[in-house]
Amino acid sequence: MNKILIDAFGGDNSPSAVIEGTITALKERENFIAVLVGNPEIIAEELKIYTYDKERVEILSASEVITCEEEPTVAIRKKPDSSICVAIKELRTNDDAKAFVSAGSTGAVLVGATLKLGRILGVNRPALTTIMPTLIEGKNVVLLDAGANADCKAINLCQFAFMGSEYAKIKFGIENPKVGLLSNGAEDEKGNMLNHEVFPVLKEMKEINFIGNVEARDILVGEVDVIVTDGFSGNVAVKSIEGAVQFTLKLIKQGICSSVKSKIGGMLLKGTFKELREKVDHNKHGGAVLLGAGKLVVKAHGSSKASAFTASIKMAVDMAEAELTEKIKANISAISVGGEQ
Amino acid sequence: MNKILIDAFGGDNSPSAVIEGTITALKERENFIAVLVGNPEIIAEELKIYTYDKERVEILSASEVITCEEEPTVAIRKKPDSSICVAIKELRTNDDAKAFVSAGSTGAVLVGATLKLGRILGVNRPALTTIMPTLIEGKNVVLLDAGANADCKAINLCQFAFMGSEYAKIKFGIENPKVGLLSNGAEDEKGNMLNHEVFPVLKEMKEINFIGNVEARDILVGEVDVIVTDGFSGNVAVKSIEGAVQFTLKLIKQGICSSVKSKIGGMLLKGTFKELREKVDHNKHGGAVLLGAGKLVVKAHGSSKASAFTASIKMAVDMAEAELTEKIKANISAISVGGEQ
Numbered sequence: 137m138n139k140i141l142i143d144a145f146g147g148d149n150s151p152s153a154v155i156e157g158t159i160t161a162l163k164e165r166e167n168f169i170a171v172l173v174g175n176p177e178i179i180a181e182e183l184k185i186y187t188y189d190k191e192r193v194e195i196l197s198a199s200e201v202i203t204c205e206e207e208p209t210v211a212i213r214k215k216p217d218s219s220i221c222v223a224i225k226e227l228r229t230n231d232d233a234k235a236f237v238s239a240g241s242t243g244a245v246l247v248g249a250t251l252k253l254g255r256i257l258g259v260n261r262p263a264l265t266t267i268m269p270t271l272i273e274g275k276n277v278v279l280l281d282a283g284a285n286a287d288c289k290a291i292n293l294c295q296f297a298f299m300g301s302e303y304a305k306i307k308f309g310i311e312n313p314k315v316g317l318l319s320n321g322a323e324d325e326k327g328n329m330l331n332h333e334v335f336p337v338l339k340e341m342k343e344i345n346f347i348g349n350v351e352a353r354d355i356l357v358g359e360v361d362v363i364v365t366d367g368f369s370g371n372v373a374v375k376s377i378e379g380a381v382q383f384t385l386k387l388i389k390q391g392i393c394s395s396v397k398s399k400i401g402g403m404l405l406k407g408t409f410k411e412l413r414e415k416v417d418h419n420k421h422g423g424a425v426l427l428g429a430g431k432l433v434v435k436a437h438g439s440s441k442a443s444a445f446t447a448s449i450k451m452a453v454d455m456a457e458a459e460l461t462e463k464i465k466a467n468i469s470a471i472s473v474g475g476e477q
Numbered sequence: 478m479n480k481i482l483i484d485a486f487g488g489d490n491s492p493s494a495v496i497e498g499t500i501t502a503l504k505e506r507e508n509f510i511a512v513l514v515g516n517p518e519i520i521a522e523e524l525k526i527y528t529y530d531k532e533r534v535e536i537l538s539a540s541e542v543i544t545c546e547e548e549p550t551v552a553i554r555k556k557p558d559s560s561i562c563v564a565i566k567e568l569r570t571n572d573d574a575k576a577f578v579s580a581g582s583t584g585a586v587l588v589g590a591t592l593k594l595g596r597i598l599g600v601n602r603p604a605l606t607t608i609m610p611t612l613i614e615g616k617n618v619v620l621l622d623a624g625a626n627a628d629c630k631a632i633n634l635c636q637f638a639f640m641g642s643e644y645a646k647i648k649f650g651i652e653n654p655k656v657g658l659l660s661n662g663a664e665d666e667k668g669n670m671l672n673h674e675v676f677p678v679l680k681e682m683k684e685i686n687f688i689g690n691v692e693a694r695d696i697l698v699g700e701v702d703v704i705v706t707d708g709f710s711g712n713v714a715v716k717s718i719e720g721a722v723q724f725t726l727k728l729i730k731q732g733i734c735s736s737v738k739s740k741i742g743g744m745l746l747k748g749t750f751k752e753l754r755e756k757v758d759h760n761k762h763g764g765a766v767l768l769g770a771g772k773l774v775v776k777a778h779g780s781s782k783a784s785a786f787t788a789s790i791k792m793a794v795d796m797a798e799a800e801l802t803e804k805i806k807a808n809i810s811a812i813s814v815g816g817e818q
Contacts, residue, residue, distance in 0.1 A: 271727060283661055286669035320627055320712035328627035328709040352716035356724040365713075368669040371661035372710050373717045375693035380721035383697040386612060387756065388729075391749025398749055404742025408732025415728065 137169050138234040138456045139194070140449060141223040144174035144182075145201045147239025147440050154239070155182045157445025162188055164446065165453045171233070173198050173223040198222035201240075204438065208243030212251060220244050224252045227431050234456035235432035237448045239423075239440045245433065246284055246426065254430040256461065258468040261285045262428035263296045263367070264435070265303060266374050267421040270358030277360060278304050279318075281367035282374050282424060288366035290334040290473040293317070294341065298471055299427040299464050300362040301344045306458040307451070313361035316350035318369060324348060330366065337473050338364075352376075381416050385409070419444035422451035428468075432461055478510050479575045479797045480535070481790060482564040485515035486542045488580025488781050495580070496523045498786025503529055505787065506794045512574070514539050514564040539563035542581075545779065549584030553592060565589045568772050575797035576773035578789045580764075580781045586774065587625055587767065595771040597802065599809040602626045603769035604637045604708070605776070606644060607715050608762040611699030618701060619645050620659075622708035623715050623765060629707035631675040631814040634658070635682065639812055640768040640805050641703040642685045647799040648792070654702035657691035659710060665689060671707065678814050679705075693717075722757050726750075760785035763792035769809075773802055 142158055144151040151174060158170045172179050173196045180195065200218040202211040215221060220240055227233045238245050246264075255262055263281035270277050280300045285292060297315050304313035317338060319327045326349055327335060338346045350363055352373055365373065388409075392402030402409075414420070423436035423444070432455050436448040455461075483499055485492040492515060499511045513520050514537045521536065541559040543552040556562060561581055568574045579586050587605075596603055604622035611618050621641045626633060638656050645654035658679060660668045667690055668676060679687045691701055693714055706714065729750075733743035743750075755761070764777035764785070773796055777789040796802075 271724060286661055286672075318713065320624055320709050320716075328707075331627075352713040353720040353723075355717060356720055366669075368661050369710055369713050372659065372693040372706075372713050375661075376696060376714045376717035377721040379694040379697055380718040381725050382694075383612060384722050384725040384753065384757075387753050388746075388749060391746065391752060394749070397745050401742045401745025401749075404738050405729075405732065405746065408729060408735070408739055408742075411732060412725065412728050416725075 137167060138453065139169045139171050139230065139232045140452050140456070141171045141173055141196070141227055141233055141236040142449060143219045143223055143236070143238035143240050144172045144179050145219045145240070147436065147438050149441060150239065151178060151182055153440065153442045154445050155179065156442035158449060159186045159188050160442065160446040161449035161453070162192055165450055167457060168453045169194060170449070171196050171226070173219045175199065196222060196226060202244045204241045206241065206244070208241060208247040211241070211244050212248050220248050221252065224248045228253055233431070235434060235452035237434045237436060237452050239436035239438055239445070242435055245435050249426055249429045249433045253433070256428055256430060256465050256468060259295055259428035259464070261288070261292045262426050263299065264424045264426055265300065266418070266424050267307070268356060268374070268377065269415045270356050272358035275358045276308065276421065277355065277358065277363060278307065279355070279363040279365070279370055279374060280427065281365065281370045283367045283371040284426065285367040287368070288330065290330065290337060293330070293334045293364055293366065294337055294471050294473055295428065295468060297338055297341065297346070297362070297364045298343050298468065300364060302460060302463050303425060303427055304361045306455060306460055308361060310361060312345045314347045314359070315344045315362040315364060316347055316360035318352065318363050318365035318373060319349035320351070322349050322351045322354070334473070341471065343467060343470065420447055422447035425451070425455065428464065432456060478508065478573070479794065480510045480512050480571070480573045481793050481797070482512045482514055482537070482568055482574055482577040483790065484560045484564055484577070484579035484581050485513045485520050486560045486581070488777065488779050490782055491580065492519060492523055494781065494783045495786050496520065497783035499790060500527045500529050501783065501787040502790035502794070503533055506791055508798060509794045510535060511790070512537050512567070514560045516540065537563060537567060543585045545582045547582065547585070549582060549588040552582070552585050553589050561585050561589045562593065565593045569594055574772070576775060576793035578775045578777060578793050580777035580779055580786070583776055586776050590767055590770045590774045594774070597769055597771060597806050597809060600636055600769035600805070602629070602633045603767050604640065605765045605767055606641065607759070607765050608648070609697060609715070609718065610756045611697050613699035616699045617649065617762065618696065618699065618704060619648065620696070620704040620706070620711055620715060621768065622706065622711045624708045624712040625767065626708040628709070629671065631671060631678060634671070634675045634705055634707065635678055635812050635814055636769065636809060638679055638682065638687070638703070638705045639684050639809065641705060643801060643804050644766060644768055645702045647796060647801055649702060651702060653686045655688045655700070656685045656703040656705060657688055657701035659693065659704050659706035659714060660690035661692070663690050663692045663695070675814070682812065684808060684811065761788055763788035766792070766796065769805065773797060
């Protein structure tokens with residue numbers, strides 16, 4: 137059975153939320169074994185409060201924890217017995233181990249995966265995905281790279297397009313995801329030098345359904361399933377959106393608090409605001425996936441609660457089941473830009 | 478007296494909104510002459526309905542109009558008697574003409590200014606500003622480049638930082654604007670290659686008050702006055718924010734319409750939503766300024782109404798009065814990156 141490694145000591149609410157989330161995931165997916173990585177005594181103690189199938193939970197001992205304050209490269213080198221390092225080593229060496237889920241330091245997970253797990257043969261740079269809601273009910277969009285690679289070449293973006301498309305097929309259950317290139321305008325001729333180089337290559341790629349440039353204003357409109365960009369612009373887009381939604385909601389909250397009349401209005405709209413906050417809650421999608429690493433790595437948000445861990449673990453199980461890594465491996469070599477692969 | 482050239486045939490609501498906005502600006506600012514550029518008969522006819530000081534309004538004849546559908550470079554070449562071309566020519570050759578205000582095609586205004594107006598000696602690339610609201614009441618932030626240069630070098634960003642800072646001093650009436658560099662994280666070591674090159678130079682610049690990196694999530698928080706970035710990332714940030722605010726408001730509107738209870742809530746919060754829409758309305762700030770061109774160019778939004786034209790014209794008058802262009806001219810040569818100016 138596929139084994140999913142779970143960092144029991146990553147994130148603000150670890151280990152209790154991790155373990156609670158794991159127990160729920162075990163009930164909602166039958167086809168995996170959860171391997172909790174970290175201090176075995178504490179994990180065993182936490183597990184005591186739950187009833188679960190003991191054959192489906194294993195503990196992998198790791199004595200150290202990497203915090204978010206530590207410099208990632210240094211931490212990965214100096215803490216070989218940290219939950220992140222131990223999990224990644226197990227992922228590399230155990231064929232049954234299919235994925236690693238962590239809400240720990242993003243930097244440490246990325247550096248650990250890059251240095252110690254390696255990439256799928258043919259993938260130049262792994263990319264981080266992020267999932268955002270759209271105006272179309274029930275439809276989401278995946279953007280990559282959301283921040284793993286601040287500087288990219290054309291070949292990276294083409295590989296991101298392919299990997300993002302394969303991911304969207306499984307994640308959204310669609311056959312032919314529409315892939316757009318983030319640009320400074322929707323017209324074909326818009327873009328910076330990188331975009332100008334990559335646009336015609338994306339257009340020719342048989343492996344994806346490329347529909348052209350997407351303006352940042354239209355990211356949340358819902359007309360595309362996958363948006364491809366470099367990790368710097370991707371980070372700017374994702375965080376600008378996050379900041380703007382927070383900005384809008386804060387101003388509305390201020391307005392609501394400004395008079396008795398508006399307070400009543402706010403109360404009557406409580407359901408609407410709750411729905412909105414749920415819609416923009418990145419936790420519910422199961423976090424970011426590092427696409428292109430040798431095995432699946434799922435990065436849950438640092439503030440993840442139990443339900444977010446459940447979502448992350450379920451995503452890891454589903455992606456492993458659908459053989460996402462194998463699908464990328466099988467086709468990545470077909471993608472090249474001017475001879476460069 | 479300073480002359481402000483006004484494109485009477487630019488924007489969706491031209492010429493009537495342009496002329497109405499001009500008349501109001503004449504009342505609110507005493508120290509300029511308005512030069513309306515376009516078909517003289519139509520302008521004269523429109524002017525008939527207003528009472529104004531005839532000595533402060535001139536008409537400059539231009540028989541053609543460049544539309545937003547035309548390819549900018551082609552249009553600028555093929556329509557020398559367009560309002561944009563005639564105005565820019567006048568701006569270049571008439572010492573009294575200090576600024577040009579247009580709500581016409583952004584591309585045509587940019588190309589016209591670049592090709593026919595030239596740059597301030599020492600400025601490598603002019604940059605477009607945009608002004609955004611922040612969470613702090615009454616405080617705004619200027620971001621540049623908002624889209625004029627998709628690819629930038631370190632020297633460009635340093636010049637943008639200086640020009641943006643000079644602009645913010647006048648626009649916001651502050652002495653020592655805080656300048657931040659847009660990056661993929663707030664820590665000093667974050668950034669792409671361009672940022673890594675420019676960060677230490679910005680830190681050493683005596684001409685500005687550089688406070689470090691700003692994450693896109695914090696653009697609207699109000700801790701900085703000027704945010705510097707390349708025109709691609711700048712465009713992504715500004716449009717992501719625009720899209721996210723629209724997204725949030727649309728979802729709230731849907732929620733309001735979903736039941737009688739929420740409809741009443743929406744009615745009680747009408748004032749809050751109106752205030753919010755006003756706060757995020759880019760029209761009220763007077764549009765974007767092209768900083769670094771040989772003379773001042775103000776690009777009003779294509780959908781500008783009369784009040785937006787008034788704001789744009791007043792901004793042009795104030796910037797001319799405060800001698801923004803001259804201030805940039807006097808100090809730009811002091812800025813260099815590794816010997817490159």
